[in-house]
């Protein structure tokens with residue numbers, strides 16, 4: 001288990017302990033963390049799981065795939081340098097303490 005910190009648009013924080021191998025979209029919906037929709041279930045066809053990864057964790061993630069990069073052009077909120085699809089961020093021990101801002105809006 002590793003800790004994920006979600007920052008809501010109003011600045012409030014939610015924290016969740018997430019098992020290695022679980023993605024941050026599923027972790028958020030499983031912990032009733034509002035603001036991450038995940039309409040497509042994680043198959044990269046909705047872009048409603050948009051988060052902005054805070055430094056320094058963004059550099060520790062694998063680069064986005066071509067499909068993820070394309071979907072990030074269709075997010076409801078403007079794309080930022082740290083923007084990622086949370087369904088594509090897979091938890092591992094090296095990401096313990098990762099901080100992600102929940103994009104707003106998602107739809």
Ligand code: FES
Nearest residue numbers: 040042044047087
């Ligand atoms: S859940 Fe649909 S793109 Fe991530």
